[in-house]
Amino acid sequence: MRRLFSGIVSLTMLLSGCASPSLENTSRLDLIKKRGELICGVSGKIPGFSFLESDGSYQGLDVDICKAFAAAIIGDSERIQYRPLTAAERFTAIKTGEIDLLSRNTTFTLSRDSVGGNGLTFAPVVFHDGQGLMVKKESGVNSLEDLANKSICVGSGTTTEQNINDAFESASLPYTPIKYQDLNQVVAGYLQGRCSAMTSDRSQLAAARSGFKNPTEHIILDAVLSKEPLAPASDGQDQKLADAMRWVVYALISAEEQGITKSNIDEKVQLAKNNPQLKPLRRFLGIDGGLGEKLGLSNDFVVQIISTTGNYGEIYEKHLGKNSQVPIPRGLNELYTKGGVYVSPPFN
């Protein structure tokens, strides 16, 4: 009996010894560079954000964000392992180190960010989703007020139902909710003409609409009923990686502010090299200042990113823009100069 007991004790000590290797000093960032490959958690099931192409490759806005990180950290946007994750698995996968970072339609909230909650760190928001309304173009409805006394199809028992109720009550408009169990039924009810409008997250509305026979006959209203800021996330303990992620996203936004695109990046680099007086541009493109090294990246990380994925506007246009298959109006996702909320702190 005593031997059994001491066996258990020593086994526990052995396991706990394994459990606390001194990983605090080595950042995940160095691990990624050493491995030469980025492990990126994605959803794989959201049209426009991450989905499987027929040739077996992943595409979408979330996937392009992964590519930007890989271009900045490794210098090669092809060296990525994508892990398709479900909503339930995603935080465990970060905590256990199964993935380096998460780029999977994750809403930035206090309890996920805080040490007392999920203990993650979020990079800047890459897509401001929110609940929206879709109506038929011919109905002539353009705003929330036009929907007074009309019926609206909504999924029951979700925050969606609560949000639409709050929005109409606070505007003191009467309306009739028609409740369905899930999104597919809501879509079916809307198409059968049982309601004048349907409501869900705007990205989901856009995805549903692109499956309609005549997508152009339906419009998504500009009114946004809730905030769902979606952002990439990583482990909260790892400040080095979190900083790198933050500035990669800011680089995408800042490049759009300065009009630097995938096609003119080489010209801009030449321009900056030939004109020493263009100080901010030289710093941004890594010719002066050594900003990249401070983050633990190469100094020309911005050039690497922009030449592979383009700036934020280009990524958005490619996957969610007017000519894409899942068109979503940019709305809040526009630069601050054009009425959106995107602004990058200075690269100094």
Added chain:
Amino acid sequence: MKLYSIMIFFKKLKKNIFLNFFNTILSLVILLTTLLVCLNTFRWFIFNADWRVVTSNLSLYAFGSFPSDEQWRPAIWITSLLLLSIITLCGPCWKWIQQNLLLAWMSTIPLGLYLLYGGFGLSPIMSRHLGGLTLTILLTVCSSLLSLPFGIVLALGRQSSLPLIQKLSSIYIDVMRAIPLIAVLFFGQLLIPLFLPVGIEIDRVWRAIFAFTLFVSAYIAEDIRGGLQSIPNTQIEAAHSLGLNQYQIMQLIIIPQALRIALPALTNQAIGLFQNTSLMAILGLVELLGIGRSILANPEFIGQYIEVYVWLACVYWLVCTIMAILARHLEQTMTINQTNF
């Protein structure tokens, strides 16, 4: 002669479905409904359905995102499994084929693991590239192979005369049968990585295989216990009087007979396991159902749920049918062997 048989046919028809007014009405209504449903289904299949979502993604359904220049590897594995099934079912009865069949079936598993994971001359492939039908078959084959010996041990343990072993086995079996499979799978995918120390990581595919094994072996143990209990005590007494020891009795007399009796139930478990692997789709593995859902998220194919699910149903049906026919064949050959004694 021909006329006569037609007359008989009509007489039977009249007697069976047009006997009186009420029956005639009922028959006509049912016939009409069936016709209408068939016609509409047929029309949908030919005219309304857009099968591009299936045809342009065939390699995804079969191999997932396996690197395209290495896809011959899972292709060889699946083809060899198919060929072996055909040989087993309708191959010639040459003695050397019959003798080596079991060996051939057993060797498909190391062959599959070698082809899928690489090493020893083939470029290594990470399990994240596994997907589609290949992953579904891998999950089924590995978990059933692991759970069979585990199940036998549990069944024997439950029959054991040692109280500790007997109690432990029955507690394990009862607890596992009282937990839903999805809970066991969630445990495998979400909790096991949290318990493991940092840096040690079990591959997701193998976590799933272990979870399936833990669950299925409890059911297999009960199926085999049924077989064990049906063997009369007199056989054991006879074996004792022949001077066989306990181990020999188990190996030569009890287990072979128990397995044969349990075979229909074991087939049931194998087919159930094959279908249950689709639960992994909601746990983030891109097996057959998971790959279907990923393809549906491609904006090009949005909204074509019915085509994808009809196609997946056909694939599942085909594989299950092959498994069922193989099992029936195995049962028949085993009965023949028994009558020879």
